[in-house]
Amino acid sequence: MKQFNGKVLFLDRSDINTDEIIPARYLTEISKEALKPFLLEDLELAGFNPSKDILPSNVVISRANFGCGSSREHAPWAFEVNDINLVVAESFARIFKQNMFNCGMMAVELQSAILDDLFTTFMGKETLLETDLKKNVFVFKSGEICKEIPFSISGFDRALVEADGWVGYADKHY
Amino acid sequence: MGKTIAEKIFDSHGVDNPFGDIHVIRLDAVFCHEITTPVAINDLVSRGMDRVFDPSKIKAVIDHVTPAKDSKTAMQGKILREWAIRQGIVDFFDIGKNGVCHAIFPEKGFVRPGYTIIMGDSHTCTHGAFGAFAAGVGTTDLEVGILKGVCAFHYPHSIKVVIDGELPQGVFAKDVILAVIGKLGVNGATNKVIEFTGHVVDQMSMEARMTLCNMAIEAGGTCGICAPDMTTVDYLWAFIASDYPSKEAALSDYRRFTADSDAHYDQVIHVDASTLSPMVTFGYKPDQVKPVSDMEGEKVDQVYIGSCTNGRLEDLRIAAKILKGKTISPNIRAIVSPATPEIFSKALDEGIIKIFMDAGFCVTNPTCGACLGMSNGVLADGEVCASTTNRNFNGRMGKGGMVHLMSPATAAETALAGVIKNSFLFTEAGGAK
Ligand code: SF4
Numbered sequence: 001m002k003q004f005n006g007k008v009l010f011l012d013r014s015d016i017n018t019d020e021i022i023p024a025r026y027l028t029e030i031s032k033e034a035l036k037p038f039l040l041e042d043l044e045l046a047g048f049n050p051s052k053d054i055l056p057s058n059v060v061i062s063r064a065n066f067g068c069g070s071s072r073e074h075a076p077w078a079f080e081v082n083d084i085n086l087v088v089a090e091s092f093a094r095i096f097k098q099n100m101f102n103c104g105m106m107a108v109e110l111q112s113a114i115l116d117d118l119f120t121t122f123m124g125k126e127t128l129l130e131t132d133l134k135k136n137v138f139v140f141k142s143g144e145i146c147k148e149i150p151f152s153i154s155g156f157d158r159a160l161v162e163a164d165g166w167v168g169y170a171d172k173h174y
Numbered sequence: 175m176g177k178t179i180a181e182k183i184f185d186s187h188g189v190d191n192p193f194g195d196i197h198v199i200r201l202d203a204v205f206c207h208e209i210t211t212p213v214a215i216n217d218l219v220s221r222g223m224d225r226v227f228d229p230s231k232i233k234a235v236i237d238h239v240t241p242a243k244d245s246k247t248a249m250q251g252k253i254l255r256e257w258a259i260r261q262g263i264v265d266f267f268d269i270g271k272n273g274v275c276h277a278i279f280p281e282k283g284f285v286r287p288g289y290t291i292i293m294g295d296s297h298t299c300t301h302g303a304f305g306a307f308a309a310g311v312g313t314t315d316l317e318v319g320i321l322k323g324v325c326a327f328h329y330p331h332s333i334k335v336v337i338d339g340e341l342p343q344g345v346f347a348k349d350v351i352l353a354v355i356g357k358l359g360v361n362g363a364t365n366k367v368i369e370f371t372g373h374v375v376d377q378m379s380m381e382a383r384m385t386l387c388n389m390a391i392e393a394g395g396t397c398g399i400c401a402p403d404m405t406t407v408d409y410l411w412a413f414i415a416s417d418y419p420s421k422e423a424a425l426s427d428y429r430r431f432t433a434d435s436d437a438h439y440d441q442v443i444h445v446d447a448s449t450l451s452p453m454v455t456f457g458y459k460p461d462q463v464k465p466v467s468d469m470e471g472e473k474v475d476q477v478y479i480g481s482c483t484n485g486r487l488e489d490l491r492i493a494a495k496i497l498k499g500k501t502i503s504p505n506i507r508a509i510v511s512p513a514t515p516e517i518f519s520k521a522l523d524e525g526i527i528k529i530f531m532d533a534g535f536c537v538t539n540p541t542c543g544a545c546l547g548m549s550n551g552v553l554a555d556g557e558v559c560a561s562t563t564n565r566n567f568n569g570r571m572g573k574g575g576m577v578h579l580m581s582p583a584t585a586a587e588t589a590l591a592g593v594i595k596n597s598f599l600f601t602e603a604g605g606a607k
Contacts, residue, residue, distance in 0.1 A: 015361075030246075032213075069567060071312055072210065099314065102315060154195075154196070156326070166314050170322055173190070174322045174324050
């Protein structure tokens, strides 16, 4: 099973699409590892500098409709090879979300009011997140500040995380 | 309570229902192309599971970058080609026979009403035009589809889009779907099937219905879907004639996959086609649409006519009607990519290719080409493209480029004018000439 803890990268924008996460010009790569330097290269976000801001992060927090656009699983892979296995957002495009869990990664939805609070409290500060998959709780920490945020994922998504993805699950069951 | 088309298809394809709302369904076809499939193939090989569930149900094509432009794209083609041969996949379309996936697979008769189809490509929703459930998936879903012939989905919720009235002259399926996406927003249909119905859809050709369904994903939709009717049967007849005694018999069989009158929809949207005018996108999101008349005069550097949205014969005919005997603006470059060899060949026979060439277009082989900024017409930083494709994301056709989505008619007229312009087929005042 993958790790869902670590440093948080805040991407304060809705509709971040898969072309921004990994541009089509890199789709000629046939290994996941090769995508590593290009994550979020075309992201339209004021002040964001992919070469400085991504490493070392392990969790992305964003807004609505994250991962819209193409079906390319290169988007989750580009996160995965950068040690980012968890994206938390208000909502996701269907294919992106399914691709995340299919890879044994997590795409977790939180309500916009909760996200607003997280952005206000933590953005711009060095923030760490710990995921407790047994209790379904995220623990956000920055200096003295600490917030526990409950979350939920479906039984199927949990089974995929535990099986380290859909290939493992499907091979066992079908 | 009655059922939607998608619900009926799911109910006839159930394999497992492991977690409440999750339905694992049996697949009638798995489509593959050279961008998203090679990683799945390599993964299957590395897991020691280099098999396919049924070679006759897998269809594969090299379409995104063809002919290969460099060593990497050549390797993607090579992996797909060798796999197709190794696995006995007969329906594999290589260079010389290849075309854009969502155009060539329907043309070959691989899509039927009631089918379940996945492909590692978001515009797989196109095939819903035949009354099929067809969804774009990622590489892992594709991999499991190839291996096991199944895929997991949430039970489908549907949005009904009723398009009534009459389309004014010069207004096409592309303008309708842009208007619908403008209404729904880029995630208005997320996790939902968009069922297109109404008088205008009934009148539409299969090509136009494919244009409509093609862009369901731009509103977040899992699939666009149209009920099968006599137009569907006519299109498929060459492939199904031996299965049915008559077209009527085929239609009555396919009627299993029409929605019940008391089916439940999460949302119903009415569009009065008579009020529509040609549409164009203006930003980096496909729901940023406005009437072409509000954008007229805006400068473009390149015009692109092609893709799985609007690279079919009907589209080329409309553009040729506008281009005939004229030449494109000297300030512009223009590219047309017929979507399949059959379309190319028919366009040659009809003199359409000559019209494009005489007008000053570059005619490419069938390929996705410029649509995704990987070959055949990539934009330079700061350039603007008037395009009949489906996606205007930042960087889509080249880093720093801007894409304005529009119909082939608007694109052709824009090529002549050098600036965005409504086609002569459409006039504002009376709606139509
Ligand atoms: S034509 Fe464009 S949108 Fe269609 S399959 Fe090819 S790349 Fe994708």
